[in-house]
Amino acid sequence: MTAPAAADHLDQNDPAIRAAQEARLREVWKPPSGWFFRWTDVNNNRVGVWYTLTAFAFMLFAGVLALVMRAQLAVPENDLVSANTFNQLFTLHGSMMMFLFAVPMFEAVSIILLPQLLGARDLPFPRLSAFGYWSFLIGGVFVGGSIFFNAAPDGGWFMYPPLTTRTDLSGLGADIWMLGLSFIEVSSVAAAVELIVGVLKCRPPGMRLNLMPLYAWYILVVAVMILFAFPPLIAGDVLFEMERLLGWPFFDAARGGDPLLWQHLFWIFGHPEVYIVFLPSIALFAMLIPTFAQRHLLGYPWIVLAAVGTAFLSFGLWVHHMFATGLPKISLAFFSAASEAVAIPTGIQIFVFIATLWAGRVVWSTPLLYAVGSLAIFTIGGLTGVMVAVAPFDWQAHDTYFIVAHLHYVLIGGTLLPLFGGLYYYWPLVTGKKLSDRIGRIAFWVMFAGANLAFFPMHLSGLAGMPRRVFTYPAELGLGGLNMASTIGAYLFAGGVLLVVIDLALSPARPKGPRNPWNAGTLEWLAHPEDESWGIRSVPLIESRYPIWDQKDFVAKVDEGRFFLPDAEEGRRETIVTSVLDARPIQVARLGTPSVIPMLTAIALGSVFILTTYHLYWLALAGGVATLACVLTWLWTGTAEIPEKPCKAIGRGLTVPLYLSGPSASGWWAMFITMLADATAFSGLVFGYYFYWTIHPDFPPPDAAGPGVFWPVAAIGLTVASWGATVVAREVHARGGVAVARALLRFGVMATLASLAAGLAGPWTTGLDPNSHVYPAIVWVLAIWTAAHAGIGAICQSYTLARSLAGRMTPEYDADLRNITVYMHFLALTALVAYCTIGLFPEVAS
Amino acid sequence: MRRWRQRAHRKVRGLSVTLWTLIVPPTTWAGHFLFSYLWAALMCAKVGEFARFPTLFAVGTVVALVIILAAGRIAQIQAHMEGDAAPHDSGTEIDRLRFLAMATLLLAGLSFIGVIFTALPVLFLTDCR
Numbered sequence: 001m002t003a004p005a006a007a008d009h010l011d012q013n014d015p016a017i018r019a020a021q022e023a024r025l026r027e028v029w030k031p032p033s034g035w036f037f038r039w040t041d042v043n044n045n046r047v048g049v050w051y052t053l054t055a056f057a058f059m060l061f062a063g064v065l066a067l068v069m070r071a072q073l074a075v076p077e078n079d080l081v082s083a084n085t086f087n088q089l090f091t092l093h094g095s096m097m098m099f100l101f102a103v104p105m106f107e108a109v110s111i112i113l114l115p116q117l118l119g120a121r122d123l124p125f126p127r128l129s130a131f132g133y134w135s136f137l138i139g140g141v142f143v144g145g146s147i148f149f150n151a152a153p154d155g156g157w158f159m160y161p162p163l164t165t166r167t168d169l170s171g172l173g174a175d176i177w178m179l180g181l182s183f184i185e186v187s188s189v190a191a192a193v194e195l196i197v198g199v200l201k202c203r204p205p206g207m208r209l210n211l212m213p214l215y216a217w218y219i220l221v222v223a224v225m226i227l228f229a230f231p232p233l234i235a236g237d238v239l240f241e242m243e244r245l246l247g248w249p250f251f252d253a254a255r256g257g258d259p260l261l262w263q264h265l266f267w268i269f270g271h272p273e274v275y276i277v278f279l280p281s282i283a284l285f286a287m288l289i290p291t292f293a294q295r296h297l298l299g300y301p302w303i304v305l306a307a308v309g310t311a312f313l314s315f316g317l318w319v320h321h322m323f324a325t326g327l328p329k330i331s332l333a334f335f336s337a338a339s340e341a342v343a344i345p346t347g348i349q350i351f352v353f354i355a356t357l358w359a360g361r362v363v364w365s366t367p368l369l370y371a372v373g374s375l376a377i378f379t380i381g382g383l384t385g386v387m388v389a390v391a392p393f394d395w396q397a398h399d400t401y402f403i404v405a406h407l408h409y410v411l412i413g414g415t416l417l418p419l420f421g422g423l424y425y426y427w428p429l430v431t432g433k434k435l436s437d438r439i440g441r442i443a444f445w446v447m448f449a450g451a452n453l454a455f456f457p458m459h460l461s462g463l464a465g466m467p468r469r470v471f472t473y474p475a476e477l478g479l480g481g482l483n484m485a486s487t488i489g490a491y492l493f494a495g496g497v498l499l500v501v502i503d504l505a506l507s508p509a510r511p512k513g514p515r516n517p518w519n520a521g522t523l524e525w526l527a528h529p530e531d532e533s534w535g536i537r538s539v540p541l542i543e544s545r546y547p548i549w550d551q552k553d554f555v556a557k558v559d560e561g562r563f564f565l566p567d568a569e570e571g572r573r574e575t576i577v578t579s580v581l582d583a584r585p586i587q588v589a590r591l592g593t594p595s596v597i598p599m600l601t602a603i604a605l606g607s608v609f610i611l612t613t614y615h616l617y618w619l620a621l622a623g624g625v626a627t628l629a630c631v632l633t634w635l636w637t638g639t640a641e642i643p644e645k646p647c648k649a650i651g652r653g654l655t656v657p658l659y660l661s662g663p664s665a666s667g668w669w670a671m672f673i674t675m676l677a678d679a680t681a682f683s684g685l686v687f688g689y690y691f692y693w694t695i696h697p698d699f700p701p702p703d704a705a706g707p708g709v710f711w712p713v714a715a716i717g718l719t720v721a722s723w724g725a726t727v728v729a730r731e732v733h734a735r736g737g738v739a740v741a742r743a744l745l746r747f748g749v750m751a752t753l754a755s756l757a758a759g760l761a762g763p764w765t766t767g768l769d770p771n772s773h774v775y776p777a778i779v780w781v782l783a784i785w786t787a788a789h790a791g792i793g794a795i796c797q798s799y800t801l802a803r804s805l806a807g808r809m810t811p812e813y814d815a816d817l818r819n820i821t822v823y824m825h826f827l828a829l830t831a832l833v834a835y836c837t838i839g840l841f842p843e844v845a846s
Numbered sequence: 847m848r849r850w851r852q853r854a855h856r857k858v859r860g861l862s863v864t865l866w867t868l869i870v871p872p873t874t875w876a877g878h879f880l881f882s883y884l885w886a887a888l889m890c891a892k893v894g895e896f897a898r899f900p901t902l903f904a905v906g907t908v909v910a911l912v913i914i915l916a917a918g919r920i921a922q923i924q925a926h927m928e929g930d931a932a933p934h935d936s937g938t939e940i941d942r943l944r945f946l947a948m949a950t951l952l953l954a955g956l957s958f959i960g961v962i963f964t965a966l967p968v969l970f971l972t973d974c975r
Binding site: 329 | 864865868869872873875876882883886887888890933936937941942944945948949952956959960963964966968970971974975
């Protein structure tokens, strides 16, 4: 079979040509087979499903933990489980539901849905999705499995020091939490990078920003939130483990530390986290409500306002978890004000949904039942949220079951039930089969009744004085009846979940249903029950928000390959990259194919975290080297490949490049976004330094000897020199000066390594002892962080040099050099801030 | 006066709109919020008190409100440009621009309220307790 010279839609009338195209696409997108190699797949259709099922399994597991807790609390003075086990149960329940279910479930669902919604063949970095999944699985099993060894974390899902940092008070569980979940945070950031670049760069031609499905808007917003919310926790984790493993006193008040710093870093993550798990579920409503109202969603810009507004405000709420810590009232009031303000955008989106239903011809389907029911539950949780946002009320309700009631109403109404609604809505998209409407409705009402019976009485028991996190309570409190009601409700709720599981289990035996069973108007419903692995037959030209409803013969045209990229002439997996604002096609990107590398990288990186937990530092170091080797192999063999021809015809007379570099390329954006997350983590550490300065009358302490001014200033100079060399190398290289660019990169590597040494020389030569006081400890951490980044910078520069020498980078194809320049910008900024802080600030402060 | 206004409107309509301009109002809110929080935290920790109507705080709040109002006004003019037929949700250049401008205008409204909310406590709380 010979490939046509240029893909052009005129050919598409010939069935033979179409069949040949399909055969080529099928061959290119064929999933790997074999008992092991099937797991090396990277296609979003597969990885997304694995991801979803794994997150669902973790949810069921964490739910069972809750049932054990409710059994223990059913009657006063019960002795079903010990206090110690109970502590592990509630810690693991909260941690798993948040880190192993709510956030990963959003990523999992998005990995399945996003390419479909955007008419893309796959996300821009399929191997990164696979890496994220394997990291998630390894980390999740590590953290969740710990309870079977009586080694689960037991300090609450927020792990407040000093209880958790003192190794005599908390065992290995704290390390498992900290290191296991840090590892999962890496996979979350990886997913965020993937999803942001996906939404911004992989939309189909014509899908301008104002035509984007609202789900994609929400995903964009939530992924950006992850970038700014998770890194402060990673910074906190670093400090936390330094204290636990090495005794550096970041949270130890006796040596100048402060446990409140952890609370700040945790909740700067923890509050946006609530919206990170809530917004994607609301996003599902934004997809299914128009379908069942059979009309366009009203108030499209208002939804964008709500999503973006909530995202911003959610970063101004963290202290409302710390109202009882004795901060000045004025500070509390700022956060109280922001907490009240966030009710505005949240309310707006609910009103938009109600208005759309009001204006449409409503089809009362099972998914819509879930949507409406969960909004009712969420609204109750939202209203108690407005109550606890008022500081004086919060002081009364703090650490009581009132809060437990509030947060479960929010999370069940705002995350869990919407996801079940989404499950019923999107199951036909993934499997081609509908779930049972009858079982779905019964399950809904059972869960609805169960949730209210379980959690409403907690408002009352909380106000009556029942504290959280107690494994039992005396009969004299008179709370036995309310607790029994909660327990019955919890089991009823579990019964509803069981019905859903049964419904899912029955699904394989059912026949396939029709295509687009809900008569929806958005792109993802192009999916066919007998789906092929290629994602979409041809990438459509979008002219409406609901193309299936509005564009003439849309489905047929897509299926007949009459739009873009209907072929895979060169035998490569490809998708179209478009411009950010107006989705003009600018590139055909070659995508990653099935490979064992993502899995190996995840295993190697996982070993670093897991071995560190058990203090096996040399083995962990070996794991680190293996990770580096995997990453370099991955990059060398799988990225910035020079194409066999500069351009490619994609149909309809359009020809676009096969290679891009700089700010229009997906890889550049991935680097930029990753570095934003990295810079955010770094700012968490810098915040720590100035936090200590704020709380101490003398900081640095008068007897502090280092790190002096000389070495930090030298380190700044060397980093700036290296940065300058890289920037000049990029410019000279683009103009053909390959030899000069190579020389500059060589100089850059030397300067970066010298800056690394100079950075560490400051605290080293002045003999700062990080165990003695928090000041030397925080100075060391800032220096080590910056030095480690300099080390990575030197690797980046060496890698680019090697690419040039190997002929894999030329002045025309220079993505590597442009990408590492982004890294070097951030390195220079990091060094400037870090060394000015530790070297120059003490001079100013004194 | 009128001609001057028309010229200004024409100039505003020509301003380019991106995802970055969309987040100008909420970013201003975030800046003001951070400034307020740090200002209070530093005053209370290092000085032990803060004045009832500190000039710096008032100026910061006014600056934030002016930026938000300006962004909102620009967005308002752009959101009401002559365009394609209602409901302005076609895949055209002008409708994309009107959408981004409209979203910016709405965000400016929310951010304006947010800044006022943040400023209010200073009117009622006078010390660091």
